[in-house]
Amino acid sequence: xxxxxxxxxxxxxxxxxxxxxxxxxxxxxxxxxxxxxxxxxxxxxxxxxxxxxxxxxxxxxxxxxxxxxxxxxxxxxxxxxxxxxxxxxxxxxxxxxxxxxxxxxxxxxxxxxxxxxxxxxxxxxxxxxxxxxxxxxxxxxxxxxxxxxxxxxxxxxxxxxxxxxxxxxxxxxxxxxxxxxxxxxxxxxxxxxxxxxxxxxxxxxxxxxxxxxxxxxxxxxxxxxxxxxxx
Numbered sequence: 001x002x003x004x005x006x007x008x009x010x011x012x013x014x015x016x017x018x019x020x021x022x023x024x025x026x027x028x029x030x031x032x033x034x035x036x037x038x039x040x041x042x043x044x045x046x047x048x049x050x051x052x053x054x055x056x057x058x059x060x061x062x063x064x065x066x067x068x069x070x071x072x073x074x075x076x077x078x079x080x081x082x083x084x085x086x087x088x089x090x091x092x093x094x095x096x097x098x099x100x101x102x103x104x105x106x107x108x109x110x111x112x113x114x115x116x117x118x119x120x121x122x123x124x125x126x127x128x129x130x131x132x133x134x135x136x137x138x139x140x141x142x143x144x145x146x147x148x149x150x151x152x153x154x155x156x157x158x159x160x161x162x163x164x165x166x167x168x169x170x171x172x173x174x175x176x177x178x179x180x181x182x183x184x185x186x187x188x189x190x191x192x193x194x195x196x197x198x199x200x201x202x203x204x205x206x207x208x209x210x211x212x213x214x215x216x217x218x219x220x221x222x223x224x225x226x227x228x229x230x231x
Contacts, residue, residue: 004017004074007074007077007078008052008077008078008081009052009054010045010048012037012041012045013045013048013049013052013054015035015037016031016035016037016042016045016046016049016055017049017054017055017068019031019034019035020055020066020067020068021068021071024067025058025065025066025067026065026066026067027063027064027065027066028042028043028046028064028066031046031066046066052077053069053073053076053077054068054069054073054074054077055067055068055069056069104208104209104210104211105207105208105209105210106207106208107205107206107207107208108205108206108207108208109203109204109205109206110203110204111139111140111143111204113204113205113206114139114140114198114204114206115140115143117189117196117198117206117208118143118147119147120191120194120208121151121156121189121191121196122147122150122151122154122156123192124156124191124192124194125156125157125192126156126157126158126159126191127151127156127157127158127159127189127190127191128158128159128160128189128190128191128218128219128222129158129159129160129161129162129187129188129189129190130161130187130188130189130190130218130221130222130225131161131162131163131184131186131187131188132160132161132162132164132167132175132187133162133163133164133167133183133184133185133187133200134164134166134167135185135200135201136187136200139200139201139202139204148170148171148172149171151171151172152171152172155172156172157172157173157174158170158172158173158174159173159174159175159176159222159226160173160174160175160176161175161176161177161178161222161225161226161229162175162176162177162178163177163178163179163180163181163182163183163184164180164183165177165180175231176226176229176230176231177229177230177231178225178228178229178230185199185200185201186198186199186200187200188218188222190215190218190219190222191215192215193210193211193212193215194208194209194210194215195208195209195211195214195215195218196208196209197209
């Protein structure tokens with residue numbers, strides 16, 4: 001059972017635990033016959049289950065009679081693990097948050113990767129798009145309907161500089177245009193302290209740089225072109 005594997009049990013542990021649930025208290029020899037496992041493996045595995053609190057035993061005529069514990073013990077074991085690992089997670093998160101404030105450069109490939117980039121933009125106040133391409137709608141068909149709806153719900157404005165006049169009527173956006181001779185499949189999205197450089201291709205890629213100085217540089221470049229672009 002995949003669920004028991006996810007709870008941390010091995011294949012052998014699952015076989016023996018389920019056998020004991022089905023057949024009740026059993027000797028190692030009986031477990032061996034029911035599961036098809038070697039007797040030595042049965043002993044080794046039951047020892048592991050005993051340590052996990054999922055199996056107990058009584059001595060009967062100097063022989064161990066193994067019995068499955070209540071399945072709720074699995075939940076208890078998971079809670080114990082959670083309590084043990086929680087302080088570790090807190091420490092790791094502190095280290096992660098310190099690192100997260102530093103410069104970051106992440107690479108994304110494929111359609112799902114690009115969706116991650118655009119969903120990250122939904123945490124900003126404004127998105128500036130330099131070199132918006134109609135190819136974006138071919139690569140991520142139907143996705144931008146959802147994205148623009150979410151952006152509108154969060155009242156995130158967008159200013160867009162495009163070379164293709166097919167791009168128009170985007171919610172909560174102002175669009176200006178540059179001559180089509182400057183058209184390119186590469187777009188730059190600037191939001192917060194991040195700059196996303198996107199290649200709109202059949203297999204799209206994006207590079208996202210988190211660096212205040214870089215985003216400010218691109219933002220200044222955008223503002224210069226914004227004044228030059230036509231409505």
